[in-house]
Amino acid sequence: MLKKIADICQEETFNRGTTIFADGAEAQKLYILKAGLVALRITPATNMERTIMVAAIKERGRVFGWSSLVETRQYTSSAVCMEDSKVLTIKGKELLALLEEMPAAGFVVMRRLAGIASSRLRSTREQLIAALVPGLISHG
Numbered sequence: 001m002l003k004k005i006a007d008i009c010q011e012e013t014f015n016r017g018t019t020i021f022a023d024g025a026e027a028q029k030l031y032i033l034k035a036g037l038v039a040l041r042i043t044p045a046t047n048m049e050r051t052i053m054v055a056a057i058k059e060r061g062r063v064f065g066w067s068s069l070v071e072t073r074q075y076t077s078s079a080v081c082m083e084d085s086k087v088l089t090i091k092g093k094e095l096l097a098l099l100e101e102m103p104a105a106g107f108v109v110m111r112r113l114a115g116i117a118s119s120r121l122r123s124t125r126e127q128l129i130a131a132l133v134p135g136l137i138s139h140g
Helices: 002-007 092-101 103-131
Strands: 009-014 019-021 029-042 052-057 078-091
Touching (some): 002 092, 009 029, 029 092, 092 103
Antiparallel strands (some): 019 078, 029 052
């Protein structure tokens, strides 16, 4: 399975300041960091000029762009290079086709994907709670 996945990977290089993908865009690729630093950012609806960093992808092998593997295939954040970065890219549709051929491997990949999504959701929730101003939101 790893050989088949390696066959559909491509290496890409992005310069510091480059937006790899934008929040809300069609999610076509999964990304695996080889080197560099990528910030995942969201834009609050109340302030379209400001972004909030929800995760920093800095360790080799960390995955981002998981939205390419799940419905609705739309990125839930923007990925911005904070320094020159190298990544492996995998087209989501091609990876899903491989996972369908090998359901046992597909289950493992999707379980890990769920763990990534859960971790990011938990982190975003913690940041949101920390940012709440007392009295701004009613509790009821």
